[in-house]
Amino acid sequence: MTTIASNLTEAPLIDAHPAASRQGGGIRDLLRDTALLVSMLMQGGNTDPANRLRERCVQLMTAFSAALEQRGYAADVREDALYAQCGLLDEAVLRYSSIEDRSSWEAHPLQVERFGKLDAGDHVFERLEERMREASPNVDLLECYAAILGLGFRGRYACPTGTSSRVREGETKRAALIAALGARLENLRPAVTRTFIVDRNERRIADWFYRISPWGIAGTCCIAAALVYLVWGHALDAQLAHLMSSAPAMKP
Incomplete structure (x- = not known):
């Protein structure tokens, strides 16, 4: 290298x-x-x-x-x-x-x-x-x-x-x-x-990850996954209810 x-x-x-x-x-x-x-x-x-x-x-x-x-x-x-x-x-x-x-x-x-x-x-x-x-x-x-x-x-x-x-x-x-x-x-x-130095004024999102502990990152990911699960769950329930209401009634 x-x-x-x-x-x-x-x-x-x-x-x-x-x-x-x-x-x-x-x-x-x-x-x-x-x-x-x-x-x-x-x-x-x-x-x-x-x-x-x-x-x-x-x-x-x-x-x-x-x-x-x-x-x-x-x-x-x-x-x-x-x-x-x-x-x-x-x-x-x-x-x-x-x-x-x-x-x-x-x-x-x-x-x-x-x-x-x-x-x-x-x-x-x-x-x-x-x-x-x-x-x-x-x-x-x-x-x-x-x-x-x-x-x-x-x-x-x-x-x-x-x-x-x-x-x-x-x-x-x-x-x-x-x-x-x-x-x-x-x-x-x-x-x-200290092989390479880049001087930049703007702070990027990746910079914050270097300041967070691995456990903090893992916890954040779990919370994000739970939120995504809940949002998609409600969306699927609403979609299923819509399909059930619009479907023709089954004859006996």
Whole structure:
């Protein structure tokens, strides 16, 4: 669902947190195509060979990088967002896809090709925690991290070969971090929940229903139904009496 934020509620928040202001349309919306690919991989819908899939991922990263630069984000913000996207794509491909040349991807993942390092599983969470501790963090970047985690990125919390207790421990820590991130975002942008405001002078009938309790509405409906029943009952009695009086008398 597309959210429409009110300028009236968001403006004071931007002034209070200059580092948290949006640049362009934010970062989260730029991950739309990445989310589609990851969702397709999770559903097992990819049938492309490894080289085609790699080309698609590289295109997504290139487009994401260009869009971030076009919207004027600082170099450190762009790098953090790109590395998080890259780690998500690598993990999704290796975890969900059925590519034949899996060993080649494992030996040369996207993060090595793009950044020359292989630590996205740890680095993404370390950078996220550092960003969350900042006095005035970039909220767009935090929302980007929230989207990456929402798409299933586990990184160091995956424990694919660990025991069930270690898997549960990793999931618990990851869930706690997601909850802390959500709380941080809520504190930074409390007005975002008021998504759409319509200013109107006339009060409509529907507005009164929001002020009446459900029991009041039910009682009103019962009274209305009883009145309708009585009115129709009298009308039917009158109609029946008219038909009886106008009908010819029956002969014995």
